[in-house]
Amino acid sequence: MRNVWIIFTKELRSYFVSPIAYLLLTMFAIIFGFFFFVAIKSFVVFGMEQQMRGEMMPMNVNEQIIRPLLSNLSVIGLFFIPMITMRLFAEEKRSGTIELLTTSPLRDLEIVLGKWLAAVALYVAMLLFTSLNFAFLFHYGNPDWKPLAIGYLGLLLQAGCLLAIGTFISTLTRNQIIAGAATFGVCLMLWIFEWVAGFDTSVWAKILSYLSVTVHFDSFARGVLELKDAVYYATVILFGLFLTSRSMESLRWRS
Amino acid sequence: MISVKELTKKYSRNLAVDHISFEVQKGEIVGFLGPNGAGKTTTMRMLTCFLPPSAGTASVAGFDILEQPLEVKRRIGYLPETPPLYPEMDTESYLAFVARLKGVSKSDLPKRVKYVCERCSIGDVRHKLLGKLSKGYRQRVGLAQAIIHNPDVLILDEPTAGLDPKQINETRDLIRSLAGDHTIVLSTHILPEVEQTCQKVVIINKGKLVATDTVQNLQSRARGAEIMQVEVAGRNGNLEAAAVKSRLERITGVSRVSLKQSLDSRGVFEIEGQKGFVRGDLARAVVESGWDLNELRPTAMSLEEIFLQLTQQAAPPAAEALAAQGKQS
Ligand SMILES: Nc1ncnc2c1ncn2[C@@H]1O[C@H](COP(=O)(O)OP(=O)(O)OP(=O)(O)O)[C@@H](O)[C@H]1O
Ligand SMILES: [Mg+2]
Numbered sequence: 001m002r003n004v005w006i007i008f009t010k011e012l013r014s015y016f017v018s019p020i021a022y023l024l025l026t027m028f029a030i031i032f033g034f035f036f037f038v039a040i041k042s043f044v045v046f047g048m049e050q051q052m053r054g055e056m057m058p059m060n061v062n063e064q065i066i067r068p069l070l071s072n073l074s075v076i077g078l079f080f081i082p083m084i085t086m087r088l089f090a091e092e093k094r095s096g097t098i099e100l101l102t103t104s105p106l107r108d109l110e111i112v113l114g115k116w117l118a119a120v121a122l123y124v125a126m127l128l129f130t131s132l133n134f135a136f137l138f139h140y141g142n143p144d145w146k147p148l149a150i151g152y153l154g155l156l157l158q159a160g161c162l163l164a165i166g167t168f169i170s171t172l173t174r175n176q177i178i179a180g181a182a183t184f185g186v187c188l189m190l191w192i193f194e195w196v197a198g199f200d201t202s203v204w205a206k207i208l209s210y211l212s213v214t215v216h217f218d219s220f221a222r223g224v225l226e227l228k229d230a231v232y233y234a235t236v237i238l239f240g241l242f243l244t245s246r247s248m249e250s251l252r253w254r255s
Numbered sequence: 256m257i258s259v260k261e262l263t264k265k266y267s268r269n270l271a272v273d274h275i276s277f278e279v280q281k282g283e284i285v286g287f288l289g290p291n292g293a294g295k296t297t298t299m300r301m302l303t304c305f306l307p308p309s310a311g312t313a314s315v316a317g318f319d320i321l322e323q324p325l326e327v328k329r330r331i332g333y334l335p336e337t338p339p340l341y342p343e344m345d346t347e348s349y350l351a352f353v354a355r356l357k358g359v360s361k362s363d364l365p366k367r368v369k370y371v372c373e374r375c376s377i378g379d380v381r382h383k384l385l386g387k388l389s390k391g392y393r394q395r396v397g398l399a400q401a402i403i404h405n406p407d408v409l410i411l412d413e414p415t416a417g418l419d420p421k422q423i424n425e426t427r428d429l430i431r432s433l434a435g436d437h438t439i440v441l442s443t444h445i446l447p448e449v450e451q452t453c454q455k456v457v458i459i460n461k462g463k464l465v466a467t468d469t470v471q472n473l474q475s476r477a478r479g480a481e482i483m484q485v486e487v488a489g490r491n492g493n494l495e496a497a498a499v500k501s502r503l504e505r506i507t508g509v510s511r512v513s514l515k516q517s518l519d520s521r522g523v524f525e526i527e528g529q530k531g532f533v534r535g536d537l538a539r540a541v542v543e544s545g546w547d548l549n550e551l552r553p554t555a556m557s558l559e560e561i562f563l564q565l566t567q568q569a570a571p572p573a574a575e576a577l578a579a580q581g582k583q584s
Binding site for chain 2: 014018096099100101102104105
């Protein structure tokens, strides 16, 4: 545990001493801010139109703002994951510092966990910025906070999966760009698999759409904690971390 | 302290280390010598559990590198070929980080950091970013991180590469002073370094063990024949070198005489003879012929020549490159 903490703090510090963390935080906040603005605006416009027509449909902040925004967030996240994970191992391999880590009395899994947790922590920081926007909703409206909390849990779990996959890919190369591009490719695939179910009903389509990370986010976005989706995320996280530590081992055979 | 048994490493097709065995006793400094590509770095990487061997094994401080890698790692300080530095950290926080990785307790930490900064003279770059250090300072910080947890065994891959002459001497002194409590294996191309710092030499070439012995034994072994340098001066201001040469050649036991340098009244000769030929005979012959004997000096064969002798048959080009490097330094 102590070793995980040592690696975790070192990684987190290296995110924050370089511009990368600030860049990601800012970009994430701006992009989400844009979506938030559009969502609020259309909500308000929609509400006024209804009033003018004299209809009084029930307006629900949770359903009409929070839920689509959470789905947006889960997709925006896909684009940021590669930038968080690409350097984790690739950079250590390139600069030779991996030799320091692997000749220190640490287990491979401790190194992997420390690095992954640091990536998750950075992502949590990014999510915290977006939650400021939602705080604004609580100030002016009266949404239900529980679905929102579950939505955030889902975002965290989904990011945990993709970060684990990205960490794994980062062990496969000493080139950050390659690691980043490959992770980006995988993230996109795990997103577009979701659409396959829409135009095909074969078993393969079912399997592919089951594999999609974003499909499993739907229940969280609705504010429902579905066990099967939570299990999917937990499995992918564990599997990703396991693969990463195996890859570290075999990395020594190959390098 | 270190015992290497039939250690072998094969990279896809290329046999980098080929069944190497040797032992290192506690407190010894062992020089690991070989031309470029001989397999020094590969061997060290296996000893530090960075690379698993393809066959064979080794034990460090009584622990097997395959069975108990964590115990081995705890007892080793390792300076890789390229110092493993994080450019975004400053020297002090880097050393603190490594110390914690190696299991130094929080209470000992400031003491250890201070100690290694002094030992490796990096006090003046304590707060500088590692990415901004010069090559020599990077090397020193690399050495500092290797000794930070006061390990039993130090494995140093070319510890003096890139240092200035003053720092090379300080580093050699440092390494010598660490011996005794620590067992040290260092690799190098610089032969005088081995003569100065090491008690024992392990020479490998193309992955194969060529020789392991003490520095003295190796020197005398390769010497076989003894070489003397003799300076002879004529009494009356000039000297007939040819006459001196033929007189010297008549001494029993002398196999070869060559004139190295000739001034008006003096000549420097190199005499090669069987081991233990009588120096008295030589001196008497010179004096009785009416010349003065200015100098009579045995010249030990340098480790460089031994090294070339041992590795030349196998790999002449690499050995020459190495000799050139050795001479430069
Ligand atoms: N990662 C690797 N993959 C394949 N072959 C390698 C690898 N690393 C080293 N080799 C090969 O193994 C052999 C030994 O290399 P090694 O680095 O151990 O030599 P060395 O004695 O340290 O040389 P130098 O004096 O140049 O540092 C070389 O032929 C090299 O090409
Ligand atoms: Mg080397």
